[in-house]
Amino acid sequence: MAEFSGPFDGSPIATQAQWSGMAKRFGLDGVHAVDPSNTSLAVTGSGATTVAVAPGRASVNGYYYHSSSTKSLTVPANSGSSARIDLVVLRADPTTSKAVTAEYKTGGSTAPTLTQTDDGTWEIPLAQCTVAAGSAVVTAANVADRRWFTDRGAVPSVPGARRPSVKNQLLVEGSSLYVGDGAAWRWLASPGxxxxxxxxxxxxxxxxxxxxxxxxxxxxxxxxxxxxxxxxxxxxxxxxxxxxxxxxxxxxxxxxxxxxxxxxxxxxxxxxxxxxxxxxxxxxxxxxxxxxxxxxxxxxxxGTTQATTxxxxxxxxxxxxxxxxxxxxxxxxxxxxx
Incomplete structure (x- = not known):
């Protein structure tokens, strides 16, 4: 088995597979946001035959994705006799498109399975959509948020010189762990x-x-x-x-x-x-x-009375x-x- 390591002089990261293999260890897959209140790559139903994916950024199996404008996806008609459960996904395709794209993926009585082939196509979910029998319409009520989120790891801090609180961010100060709520850093744990x-x-x-x-x-x-x-x-x-x-x-x-x-x-x-x-x-x-x-x-x-000492x-x-x-x-x- 051949060995590879890098990046070194004479041994650079030269292919997309090498980059993905390295970068996917930097952090977990997901939308770059701190919680569901952030609309980054959030999906909404139009009440017509499309759904909209909001602008945002994400990481998918070591690949970076950025959409600077809303993307509209067509909802395929449901010709079946019962409701169909679909997914909106981010799909990294290193073989054919050589890109990460937002895609609409049809299912059945249950949501479709995510494709996750380590060195091939890799998908992460953004939303679950329910399409009524004989329809191609997805309303806002029929869209369920299924985004995975990813963000920075815990950041170190100097006592007395903390940065402003960041919602859901972990902070390590000395030997204590704090979590931000956007207004203050709240103590979470200390060594025990x-x-x-x-x-x-x-x-x-x-x-x-x-x-x-x-x-x-x-x-x-x-x-x-x-x-x-x-x-x-x-x-x-x-x-x-x-x-x-x-x-x-x-x-x-x-x-x-x-x-x-x-x-x-x-x-x-x-x-x-x-x-x-x-x-x-x-x-x-x-x-x-x-x-x-x-x-x-x-x-x-x-004694037996209230006055008894x-x-x-x-x-x-x-x-x-x-x-x-x-x-x-x-x-x-x-x-x-x-």
């Missing part, structure tokens, strides 16, 4: 962690809690920008001592909570030892640590439940990282 897991460290005060050598103790998290989604699940295989300090547990390594607020999670306890089920709130106290959940709290009943208790290894083998403790929630 697709998914991750870690082994949470459980403590009571300064003492490490051992839940047993066969315990299931896993934290799963996903990061999007500065937001962290976290789930921790603990299934002890042993029975730790009754420590005098509340239970706390670490957040994912390298992802501390913000220091200006108390991040909240929910926790759920299911006893396999006949001690019931409970639900509560887990809290990060930045004054204690931004790297761990410092308290797992649950509501206490101090509410209170909450902290979860210990043995209060209000004796957490041990057969039990399941789950913590889940979202927090902002620093």
């Amino acid at each position: 962690i697709e998914d991750g897991s870690y082994t949470p460290a459980w403590t009571a005060g300064t003492t490490t809690i051992s839940w047993g050598s066969g315990s299931q103790n896993i934290g799963r998290y996903q990061v999007s920008g500065r937001r962290v989604d976290l789930t921790i699940q603990l299934q002890p295989s042993g029975n730790p001592p009754a420590y005098t300090d509340p239970i706390s547990v670490t957040l994912p390594p390298g992802l501390p909570s913000v220091s200006d607020s108390r991040s909240l999670f929910t926790w759920n306890y299911d006893s396999g030892n006949g001690e019931g089920v409970a639900l509560g709130v887990a809290v990060v106290y930045p004054t204690v640590s931004t790297a761990k959940i410092a308290r797992l709290r649950y509501g206490l009943s101090n 509410p209170n909450a208790g902290a979860l210990f290894t043995n209060q209000p439940f004796n957490i041990r083998s057969g039990d399941v403790l789950t913590i889940s929630g979202t927090y902002w990282t620093a």
